Amino acid sequence: MPWPQQRRLLGTKVQRLDGADKSTGRAKYSYDINRPRQCHARILRCPHAHARIKSIDTTVAERTPGFKSIHMVAKPGDELYFAGAELLGIAADTEEHAEDALRAIRVEYEPLPHHVKEAEALRSKGSTVGGGAEAANVTPAGDYSTDNFEQNAYRDAAAVHEAEYGVAIISHQCLETHGLVAQWDEKQENLTVWASTQAVPNTAQQLAQYFKIPATRVKCITHYMGGGFGSKFGPDIQGQIAAELAKKAAQPVKLMLDRAEEVTVGGMRPSAYGKVKIAANKEGLIQAFEVDCYGSPGVGRGATVNFNLLPYVYVNVPHIKRKHQAVRLNLQTARAMRAPGHPQNCLLTEQAIDDLAAKLNVNPIQMRLRNLPPNDQDAIKNAPTTYLALRHTIYTQQIDLVRKMSDWDRKWHPPGQGNGPIKTGLGIALHTWGGSGRGPNPTKITIGADGSVLCQSSTQDLGTAQRTVAAIIVAEILGLDPKDIMVEVGESQHGPSTPSGGSTTCPGTSPAILKAAENARDAFFAAIAPRMNVEVADLEIAPGHVVNKKANQRIPWRQACARLGMNPVQATGDWPTNAQLQQNKELRDLWTTRLSNQGVGGVQIAEVRVDTETGVVRCTNVWAVQDVGLVVNKLGCESQAAGGVVMGVNYALYEECIYDKNSGRLVNPDMEFYKLAGIRDMPQIHVHMMDMPERGVIGIGEPPTISTAAAVGNAIFNAIGVRVPFAPFTPERVLAALARPQGGAR
Amino acid sequence: MKNFSYYRPATVEQAVSLLENRFGNTELLGGGTDLHDLQKEYVSQPARVVSLGGIAQLQTVQVAEKSVTIGAGRTLASISEHPQLRQLFPALATAAGEIAGPQLRNMATLGGNLCQRNRCWYFRDEHSNCLLKSGSTCFALDGENKYHSVFTQGSRCVAVTPSTIGPVLIALGASVEVQNAAGKRLVEIGRFFKAPNANGEREHALASNDVVVAVQIPVQGLTNAHYEVRQKLSSDWPIVQAAVSFQGGRNGEKATDVKIVLGQVAPVPHVAQAAMRAIENQSITEQTAAAAGQAATQGAKPLSQNAYKLKLIEVAVKRALLLASGARPYWLA
Numbered sequence A: 001m002p003w004p005q006q007r008r009l010l011g012t013k014v015q016r017l018d019g020a021d022k023s024t025g026r027a028k029y030s031y032d033i034n035r036p037r038q039c040h041a042r043i044l045r046c047p048h049a050h051a052r053i054k055s056i057d058t059t060v061a062e063r064t065p066g067f068k069s070i071h072m073v074a075k076p077g078d079e080l081y082f083a084g085a086e087l088l089g090i091a092a093d094t095e096e097h098a099e100d101a102l103r104a105i106r107v108e109y110e111p112l113p114h115h116v117k118e119a120e121a122l123r124s125k126g127s128t129v130g131g132g133a134e135a136a137n138v139t140p141a142g143d144y145s146t147d148n149f150e151q152n153a154y155r156d157a158a159a160v161h162e163a164e165y166g167v168a169i170i171s172h173q174c175l176e177t178h179g180l181v182a183q184w185d186e187k188q189e190n191l192t193v194w195a196s197t198q199a200v201p202n203t204a205q206q207l208a209q210y211f212k213i214p215a216t217r218v219k220c221i222t223h224y225m226g227g228g229f230g231s232k233f234g235p236d237i238q239g240q241i242a243a244e245l246a247k248k249a250a251q252p253v254k255l256m257l258d259r260a261e262e263v264t265v266g267g268m269r270p271s272a273y274g275k276v277k278i279a280a281n282k283e284g285l286i287q288a289f290e291v292d293c294y295g296s297p298g299v300g301r302g303a304t305v306n307f308n309l310l311p312y313v314y315v316n317v318p319h320i321k322r323k324h325q326a327v328r329l330n331l332q333t334a335r336a337m338r339a340p341g342h343p344q345n346c347l348l349t350e351q352a353i354d355d356l357a358a359k360l361n362v363n364p365i366q367m368r369l370r371n372l373p374p375n376d377q378d379a380i381k382n383a384p385t386t387y388l389a390l391r392h393t394i395y396t397q398q399i400d401l402v403r404k405m406s407d408w409d410r411k412w413h414p415p416g417q418g419n420g421p422i423k424t425g426l427g428i429a430l431h432t433w434g435g436s437g438r439g440p441n442p443t444k445i446t447i448g449a450d451g452s453v454l455c456q457s458s459t460q461d462l463g464t465a466q467r468t469v470a471a472i473i474v475a476e477i478l479g480l481d482p483k484d485i486m487v488e489v490g491e492s493q494h495g496p497s498t499p500s501g502g503s504t505t506c507p508g509t510s511p512a513i514l515k516a517a518e519n520a521r522d523a524f525f526a527a528i529a530p531r532m533n534v535e536v537a538d539l540e541i542a543p544g545h546v547v548n549k550k551a552n553q554r555i556p557w558r559q560a561c562a563r564l565g566m567n568p569v570q571a572t573g574d575w576p577t578n579a580q581l582q583q584n585k586e587l588r589d590l591w592t593t594r595l596s597n598q599g600v601g602g603v604q605i606a607e608v609r610v611d612t613e614t615g616v617v618r619c620t621n622v623w624a625v626q627d628v629g630l631v632v633n634k635l636g637c638e639s640q641a642a643g644g645v646v647m648g649v650n651y652a653l654y655e656e657c658i659y660d661k662n663s664g665r666l667v668n669p670d671m672e673f674y675k676l677a678g679i680r681d682m683p684q685i686h687v688h689m690m691d692m693p694e695r696g697v698i699g700i701g702e703p704p705t706i707s708t709a710a711a712v713g714n715a716i717f718n719a720i721g722v723r724v725p726f727a728p729f730t731p732e733r734v735l736a737a738l739a740r741p742q743g744g745a746r
Numbered sequence B: 001m002k003n004f005s006y007y008r009p010a011t012v013e014q015a016v017s018l019l020e021n022r023f024g025n026t027e028l029l030g031g032g033t034d035l036h037d038l039q040k041e042y043v044s045q046p047a048r049v050v051s052l053g054g055i056a057q058l059q060t061v062q063v064a065e066k067s068v069t070i071g072a073g074r075t076l077a078s079i080s081e082h083p084q085l086r087q088l089f090p091a092l093a094t095a096a097g098e099i100a101g102p103q104l105r106n107m108a109t110l111g112g113n114l115c116q117r118n119r120c121w122y123f124r125d126e127h128s129n130c131l132l133k134s135g136s137t138c139f140a141l142d143g144e145n146k147y148h149s150v151f152t153q154g155s156r157c158v159a160v161t162p163s164t165i166g167p168v169l170i171a172l173g174a175s176v177e178v179q180n181a182a183g184k185r186l187v188e189i190g191r192f193f194k195a196p197n198a199n200g201e202r203e204h205a206l207a208s209n210d211v212v213v214a215v216q217i218p219v220q221g222l223t224n225a226h227y228e229v230r231q232k233l234s235s236d237w238p239i240v241q242a243a244v245s246f247q248g249g250r251n252g253e254k255a256t257d258v259k260i261v262l263g264q265v266a267p268v269p270h271v272a273q274a275a276m277r278a279i280e281n282q283s284i285t286e287q288t289a290a291a292a293g294q295a296a297t298q299g300a301k302p303l304s305q306n307a308y309k310l311k312l313i314e315v316a317v318k319r320a321l322l323l324a325s326g327a328r329p330y331w332l333a
């Protein structure tokens, strides 16, 4: 069952099947769900960045108009570690009544010391984030050095560059906030939730575990989803609260976070700051990369940024030394965010490389071509279709393409050159990502006697046009049009499916859908062959037809289906189990290196226009070349890349969670001073997808957002000739860098 | 948000009769783009809201020989698109047209724009009890203040005056028509804005039972322009704004009666006297405009994070003057 050699639909541009539903509002997101008798819930949150609860008095609140139920999650004596931490939830008949009820609750707090700024926490001793006497906010998170670094690193250096780079904490800012609608049946035994989630079956499972009821008693529905970016893998505490309140009220409860809550607790991407020292020999080969860095995972203990990736992409640098520290702060815990760790590592690497190239007087493209990691010899032998085996080849081709697309050779100038106060510049950056999928992703296909085709699975569509992906594959195999396929996703009762994280959905589902479509076709042939007095082998699919090769007869699809009589055909398809994949090399090769694969490279060039009098930067163009293995839907892929670029431009220029050091509260939990580009702030985005069908499907949900910010940073450097060290590259930071070429202000 | 009773009177008199003699319990409603936000954030919790949306009189624009009168209920969008306003007062039309985004401009009214509350993120945070509420501290002073005042003018609250229409109207010498139970009066726009420094005070000098009915702008053949430094073009606030007006000043002619008014730099629109003196009776060139820009920062005392605004003031004043003079905007090159 490899992918068809002849591709009729795969790799073409197919408009998303639910585009009209989404743009007209027919598509119902969790936020749009309203159940009969539904009440509304709100959460009481701690306004202090660190405090102990002395007392909670809910008596007045429980007598406010419309009050339905209350659920406590914290109690007197508890210590809360960030502003926004949950105390309790309240359900009332209207949202307004729920809000009013919250404000009728009296809580006494004992405020405790906090840190919300990395720089302050770095200077501090002790802990403001709990963990006992010996704990500290700042913890070593690993050191690494190649052998004899001190002796060897700078021996052959023709140029050394040392500077600090960094990027602030940002929020996921999902357009649809986190939350769900919870409804118990009359016996209070079975729970249905309409959740905004990236993991439909997992959300159901986690709720079942929470309530200690069989998984079969919880159903999760997510027909449409308004963005998660790594922050929505379960019901979360607000989902548990909603379900608890629904149970207590014996009424459905809707609990969607408001915008301020979304920014305060809905997920954040860790900051990253690092002193980088980088050196190259006279051939421009990078010899040493040394970094002393830190980042904040918020209050959580989890990893911050995976600094082990440094130097990013250019892994063949011979001498590497890393030191990093996790700086825990009194703010929400970091969550995975679109290519976790990669954008930060890309900024810390790619910007330093450009600064070094400038010292060496080398064009940034040359600098990169010289330092690309080689194709890995082992991989060429053992896994010739993987990124490791192909990376040098892929990046070389991509750089060549993006260089032409952007007209780099004509437009590029040495850093800071150009007359007048308005400067333009170009910058380049590279990225990589895994993007491999796995099962289980069982997919069921039903072919009806009326010619209808239904494709069902529990996977979720995060906005990636997953329905269209499924329809293309099924239509390709059955000779139909994607519009002919009815695709149902986002309901947990359709069985297991893998969470949509790590760019795994397309590569995880596509091979299973292919398998299901082939099985359905075979079952269909098996059902109709006897009725047509032919062998199964005599039948084949042609566009819109079933061909009876024996009689040289082309039967229109619907007529062929009519032979099914009363019984529709059903078939399922799924991945082999992990054990089977492990044991059977042939199977493993088929599923993980031909049907799907892992590892992609991408290159982006950004163009900016910097007003050196005001410090305002506009990103005018971004050219993005992305490899994705086998392209299923070219239009979907391009949209995904464009979306990644949009996010990357925001990361570079606008987004920042700004915390007040005194109160520890976020001052911009909004979309006003938490700045996000609008349509007029967007660059023109030019995407090129490399189609390498022999590699199979690889996910690219995340990679196209990785290198944008670094490319923008480099373009600004190219425009003005000085480095703006810390993103977002706001007017005040650009002006500071221009005023003080040796550094800049955070 | 707290439940409230909603009134929709048909005349200004009726509206006035519904108001109280202190702010807070009853609030006027224009487009609601500010008031409803404040309600949802529990910063404002009126029990009664009096909409001006049903009063036809507030919707008119009258262009007479000596003056133009714009009803307080006109939306920012309709002001920015009005052909005669665009011709006579390009500063006003462009300022109105650059505010936030189309959704907001289609709702927001002139009256609401002039009377809107400040955007300080401490003031707008329900949990921070700043001196405009019942507290006694301005949290911006020792906090996050990159968007706050650089001319504090003795005010204890260092939020900036929000309206970008205000500085333009000052430059144009406008007056505000105000009505209360005693009748109508004209308030010179230069006296309209006031720095609030305590609970119950507003960003303007009107009383709680006053209604802004219209704005009158004299037609004096003033050359005028406005320039804003904006980080984003979509839905954003300017960081610094300069509005200028003068007689003459085009094609190398000397500029006289110059007015230069800055927005987003002080608790009220800041009349840049030194800059006005610097350019008075000069022809406008890049040099003279830049010199005026430098003079415009005189007396500034930036806070811990907003010294960069001084540079932006210089640039905004220079560019506004050049725009008004008819020079080619070099920054759009």
Ligand SMILES: Cc1cc2nc3c(=O)[nH]c(=O)nc-3n(C[C@H](O)[C@H](O)[C@H](O)COP(=O)(O)OP(=O)(O)OC[C@H]3O[C@@H](n4cnc5c(N)ncnc54)[C@H](O)[C@@H]3O)c2cc1C
Pocket (backbone or CB within 6 Å): A672, B027, B028, B029, B030, B031, B032, B033, B034, B035, B036, B052, B072, B098, B099, B100, B101, B104, B107, B108, B109, B110, B111, B112, B113, B114, B115, B116, B117, B162, B163, B164, B165, B210, B211, B212, B213, B235, B236, B237, B238
């Ligand atoms: C992202 C963003 C960017 C923005 N950028 C800008 C900008 O660049 N420049 C700018 O000027 N503004 C800007 N704004 C603010 C916007 O212009 C105001 O919200 C709007 O003008 C308020 O008008 P409204 O009619 O909706 O006021 P409302 O919300 O209805 O009222 C505001 C206040 O004025 C009072 N009021 C209303 N009408 C009258 C009247 N006739 N007489 C007396 N009192 C009255 C109300 O009681 C209330 O206190 C921005 C807002 C946002 C969200």
